[in-house]
Amino acid sequence: MSRCFDLARRGIGAVSPNPPVGAVLVHQDKILSEGFHHYFGGPHAEVDAISKVAEKDRSLIGSSILYVSLEPCCITGKTGPCTELIIAEGIKEVRISALDPNRSVAGKGVERLRSQGIHVIEGILREEGEQLIRAFNTNMRLERPHILLKWAQSKYGYSGIEGQQIWLSETPSSLRAHRLRAEADAIMVGARTVATDDPSLTTRAYPGKSPQRVIFDPNGRLTENYKVFDDDGCLVHYYSLQPNHGIKRKHIRCVQLNDDLHMPEQIMQDLFNHQVGIVLVEGGPFLHQQFIRMNLWDEAWVIRTQHPLAHGLVSPNVHGVLLAKEQAERDTIIGILNEK
Numbered sequence: 001m002s003r004c005f006d007l008a009r010r011g012i013g014a015v016s017p018n019p020p021v022g023a024v025l026v027h028q029d030k031i032l033s034e035g036f037h038h039y040f041g042g043p044h045a046e047v048d049a050i051s052k053v054a055e056k057d058r059s060l061i062g063s064s065i066l067y068v069s070l071e072p073c074c075i076t077g078k079t080g081p082c083t084e085l086i087i088a089e090g091i092k093e094v095r096i097s098a099l100d101p102n103r104s105v106a107g108k109g110v111e112r113l114r115s116q117g118i119h120v121i122e123g124i125l126r127e128e129g130e131q132l133i134r135a136f137n138t139n140m141r142l143e144r145p146h147i148l149l150k151w152a153q154s155k156y157g158y159s160g161i162e163g164q165q166i167w168l169s170e171t172p173s174s175l176r177a178h179r180l181r182a183e184a185d186a187i188m189v190g191a192r193t194v195a196t197d198d199p200s201l202t203t204r205a206y207p208g209k210s211p212q213r214v215i216f217d218p219n220g221r222l223t224e225n226y227k228v229f230d231d232d233g234c235l236v237h238y239y240s241l242q243p244n245h246g247i248k249r250k251h252i253r254c255v256q257l258n259d260d261l262h263m264p265e266q267i268m269q270d271l272f273n274h275q276v277g278i279v280l281v282e283g284g285p286f287l288h289q290q291f292i293r294m295n296l297w298d299e300a301w302v303i304r305t306q307h308p309l310a311h312g313l314v315s316p317n318v319h320g321v322l323l324a325k326e327q328a329e330r331d332t333i334i335g336i337l338n339e340k
């Protein structure tokens, strides 16, 4: 099952809003084939693993055990139901980690296999299996994107100075931040961050796709000259309360917000409706506070730097369960899980 998790991780950054899934087919304690879900809408891990069995080994499939990190689906989505493939291949034992939180599967995949006399064991390394699909879990349970907040802060807990561009983190932790970007479907920033830092919000320091960009400009203060509005093939979602803003270019989706109290909720709902499963909110502090105040976040990733900045914009503060603690030279990266 641990091998399934490793395989599943290879799909992170490409499969959302589907979950990452890995599968291994084992015959008499030897791995016959492996597979994982490669990209959104692509073949599921079980299909990938079964299709990779060498021709000479195909007769062994029926007497093999299928390990899979997530319950096989029993519905037709972008691909056919995996349960039917497992049944058709004559596999007699399936071992699963997490059950599928998707209401139309949730336990029914296991039921379908058992109804055909297949021996199913579920809950193997369940905690790790559920951790792996935590973004998908949020999508299914709360019907909104999985929300990650990310910021860098100085040694004394400041995130910047109003109107002034300051580089707080060092290169290794910036690389880690770019990995977070590559794993997200979209990155969101506030208008003051755009105006101060003119970020490009790409994953240039890490291989992988560049996510969509989400710009929060309630007062319609931005012009099209900033890099976030470049037409580089990435979709840009622009949100404002103002109907008469200066953003008109064709590749930018302009959405008018209708209420300044619930702006983050409106934006997340709209993004979810556009198949955005994971959003990385990169700030600034005002935007982060909007999400924290509404308890609208799932993970916070804080880069604690040694920068001596001791005044300016105070960094946000969140409470939760420690998810990860990594050292990147002098910077410490802390991942916090919101359990509320």
Ligand SMILES: NC(=O)c1ccc[n+]([C@@H]2O[C@H](COP(=O)([O-])OP(=O)(O)OC[C@H]3O[C@@H](n4cnc5c(N)ncnc54)[C@H](OP(=O)(O)O)[C@@H]3O)[C@@H](O)[C@H]2O)c1
Binding pocket: 150, 151, 152, 153, 158, 159, 160, 161, 162, 163, 164, 165, 166, 168, 189, 190, 191, 192, 193, 194, 196, 197, 216, 217, 218, 219, 220, 221, 282, 283, 284, 285, 286, 287, 288, 313
């Ligand atoms: N350390 C980090 O990780 C990090 C990350 C991102 C940004 N930053 C720094 O954070 C600063 C920008 O962050 P920010 O928090 O000022 O803005 P922001 O979150 O980037 O943008 C806030 C948006 O909300 C609007 N807003 C409405 N009421 C506000 C209020 N009372 N205070 C602030 N904004 C309000 C602003 O309106 P207007 O358009 O009218 O201003 C602006 O459109 C920059 O200096 C940037 O360098 C640091």
